[in-house]
Amino acid sequence: MINFISNDPLAPIHQPREVAARPDRKPELAGFLVTGNEPEAVYPVGTPGFLRWQARQAAILAVEAWEEALDTQITTWAAALDDPSTLVVVPDAGTDLNAFYDRASLSFFHRSGNGRTVFSGASTDVVAHETGHALLDALRPDLWDTSFLEVGGAHEAFGDITALVTALADRSTRQDLLDFVPDLGTAHFVEATAEDLSDGVRLFIGATHPASKPRRALNTFSWQLPETMSRHGGPDDMIAEVHSIARILTGCFYDVLRALYREQEQTENGLWEATRIAARLAWSGFANAPEVPRFFRAVGRQMALAAGTQSEEMGRLVSRAFTRHGIALGASALLTPELALAGDAPQFNRSTAVADVQDATIDDLRRRLGTGSAPVDVSMVQVDSTSVAKVSFHVDVALDDVDPRLAGVVCPTNVPALVGESGHSAALLHAPRQDVATEETQQFVRVLIANDQLAFDQESPRGPTHVVGQRDEGTRELRRVGFSC
Ligand SMILES: [Zn+2]
Incomplete structure (x- = not known):
């Protein structure tokens, strides 16, 4: 058993919980090597042993969430890794308010001050987000060298979508969530990502920094040409920066998910079914969208076409979600x-x-x-x-x-x-x-x-x-x- 924070250290739910550590990934599947040598045990939050098993669990759960949604196994990381079968996870790589994926590792950091320490590796949101970068890099290695703002923004959105899918793959999270907001129509801890790390940015850098509040999937941000966006702004503003614009595409995804949920049984089961459908559409959208400057629309078009093969109504549902965020798809134009x-x-x-x-x-x-x-x-x-x-x-x-x-x-x-x-x-x-x-x-x-x-x-x-x-x-x-x- 291990101590595990299933969402984010600042999420208002009962955390940590004692849970069984996930088994190691099978040798034939995309796996992880977690640095450190603390054996499996229930460690107090904030200790190296806790952080090691927390980051390991979150990374494995993020991959398993996609596997369960897609009903397929993820067998390899990007071919550009020295060893594409194994991604290194560094639960605490030193002092910083950051986390990254660099085709060798998922690396997390800590920052201390005023009696508080923020560990980016302690947040399942953050670990799942970075794992999302690695998964998308395996699916679409060509995006690494595609230098368009919307392509970078979509990579960030895929990280946030991975955090959402990972959170919703957890049954008790779905139950907590539906107790809290039955119709998913108001702000909550699942659609907010990286609350603890954002709070660290607010504390240590300042409340005007764009990353000083969590990014939210429930939003009304509307797309505009990135060159018409302002270059600087606070956390509530839309600015020309990859994490900021990511909220538009994550918002489209979340609106698709909410619309799909309205058509399901209003239970945690129905919520997972809606999440799985939305996740499959997103995966297909990201897999097949050509890496053009208007990449958000390209992903949306592919999602709408994939949905249209299920039913005309589902295709329209995707189009409506994108239209709400200012992205008119005209998906049939691609054909x-x-x-x-x-x-x-x-x-x-x-x-x-x-x-x-x-x-x-x-x-x-x-x-x-x-x-x-x-x-x-x-x-x-x-x-x-x-x-x-x-x-x-x-x-x-x-x-x-x-x-x-x-x-x-x-x-x-x-x-x-x-x-x-x-x-x-x-x-x-x-x-x-x-x-x-x-x-x-x-x-x-x-x-x-x-x-x-x-x-x-x-x-x-x-x-x-x-x-x-x-x-x-x-x-x-x-x-x-x-x-x-
Ligand atoms: Zn990112």
Whole structure:
């Protein structure tokens, strides 16, 4: 048995509880190695032994929550890890108000002062959020190097969605929640994420910092073009920053979940069923959305199409949730060929999920999208129940005009095109314009600088997400080193 905080140290429910430690992940599944050597036991909260078993339990439960929702097992982390079978968990990596995933570990920190210590690894919300980054990186490794604000925002939203799904996978949490807010229509401890860590930010940094209040899935934030958002603001404002805009997409997900719950039996069982359906739609949406600048809409469109295969009404339910947050989906637009391309229709091997696109088609796309000789990856995605090819060009965007310190530095990003067929020929279904991709990338880097998320000096202390590195051929490039909490 261990002492376990099932939600967040500041959640107003009976915590900690004594629970059985989850068994280790089976060798054939994506697993964890938790640093420290304290054996399983019921340790007092705040001790290293408690923290070790708390973080371990939360990370395992986050993966198991998705597995239960999806009815499938998660067998590997991202291929970019040295050992994709094992993710290291560091329950306390030192002094900071932070937590991050960096393709090697999930790392958590502590900060003390005025008789209070905040451990980010003590919050199941925070551990589940970081585990969410790792799960999405395994599902969509291409997002790591896609430098658009909405792609970064969606990664944060996936972390918060993972925290929600993890919380709702726990039966006693569902019971507590429904006792408290039977219709999910008002604020509560489950839709609020990382209460304790946010309180630490408020105490140690100040109440005007954007992270000084929990992010809430129940919100009325409405999407607008990120470049029209303000750069600075407090925790209640929508600003152009990945965690801030994440609330829009998490809000869409939570509104889908609430609408699905209204159609279920009003019990904790019905709530878990609604959560599972919403989670499956989100997983499918994130798996299949092309990594375009308007990524929130791309995820929503794929969620609506996946829902539409269940029933027309469910497709409309997803569209309504996104519309409430200012994202009009027009999901069927993705299925309409826009432009004939050179070459025959793409061919698919559905058992291996491999797409074959003719060279003539790729060359035609290069001309039309202005992607020059950029390296390309071809993969298969599902749009509705149709297989289409995704052709992603890996382009470099010059950053000279963004900041004098970035003279000569490039930022890698992706320009994806969805290719389907029309009358046996290849046809373009959807692609961003190259000039839009360039501007969105430059905007993303400005936002990183404004939020101290880009370390110009690699020694920078507080978990930057990006650094400037030397590429083999001698080019200096902006490089992602991780996702923070
Ligand atoms: Zn994060």
